[in-house]
Amino acid sequence: MGYKEMDAVYKYSQASRIDKFVLLTIAKTYNPGRGSWPSQEKIAELTGIPDARGVRRSLKRLQVLGELVWIRGSNRSGKSNVYFIPFLESKQADLTALLDTKMTAVNDQNDLSTSDQIDPLLNKGLNKLDKKPKLVFSSVPGSEFWDVIAERRPDLSFVERKEFLEFFENSRDGRWWIDNAHTDSKLVDACLACFPSAKGEDK
Numbered sequence: 001m002g003y004k005e006m007d008a009v010y011k012y013s014q015a016s017r018i019d020k021f022v023l024l025t026i027a028k029t030y031n032p033g034r035g036s037w038p039s040q041e042k043i044a045e046l047t048g049i050p051d052a053r054g055v056r057r058s059l060k061r062l063q064v065l066g067e068l069v070w071i072r073g074s075n076r077s078g079k080s081n082v083y084f085i086p087f088l089e090s091k092q093a094d095l096t097a098l099l100d101t102k103m104t105a106v107n108d109q110n111d112l113s114t115s116d117q118i119d120p121l122l123n124k125g126l127n128k129l130d131k132k133p134k135l136v137f138s139s140v141p142g143s144e145f146w147d148v149i150a151e152r153r154p155d156l157s158f159v160e161r162k163e164f165l166e167f168f169e170n171s172r173d174g175r176w177w178i179d180n181a182h183t184d185s186k187l188v189d190a191c192l193a194c195f196p197s198a199k200g201e202d203k
Helices: 003-012 017-027 040-047 052-065 092-108 115-128 144-152 158-170 172-180 184-192
Strands: 069-071 082-084
Touching: 003 017, 017 040, 017 052, 040 052, 052 069, 052 172, 144 158, 144 184, 158 172, 172 184
Parallel strands: none
Antiparallel strands: 069 082
16 A cells, blocks of 8 residues: 555646645555545644644545545544545445445444444445435525535525535536435535535534
């Protein structure tokens, strides 16, 4: 692991210089199928970014660009953040199914304390590839998707919601998720990742 993944980042990443440096740091310890889990403090130390908050801003930009999937951990439960780089995975569909199952494991199995306990659940994700989301993306006010986003982000104005939905719809990352998301929650979460954080929420 490491050198081959870093070479791929150099070759395929379209990120800006500092964001690419963050992606290279993640790729250095990358395990295809399992991702990478350096702490944000370690990423800051290796890249020269002043603090973890700056690292999180970079991670969010990489998410919007479509070059990173970030599964958030929890300090309280001792679980690490896990990062996946889509173009380092052999099959995008496999990655999507694997992430769906890992999210279920993290949310529903809070008593699990090691990645080795969660990994058997990840393999079951490969059996979910034939599932399709029932929720259809739409930036049209009053549509079902619009109402779901409004419910999740009531702090946004009508204009802000319209603006960011149209941005997602026309972005490379957005088009990929609209065409390839295998669950409603995955599509909604991917869309919300391009929205600005709600006030007081920076992680």
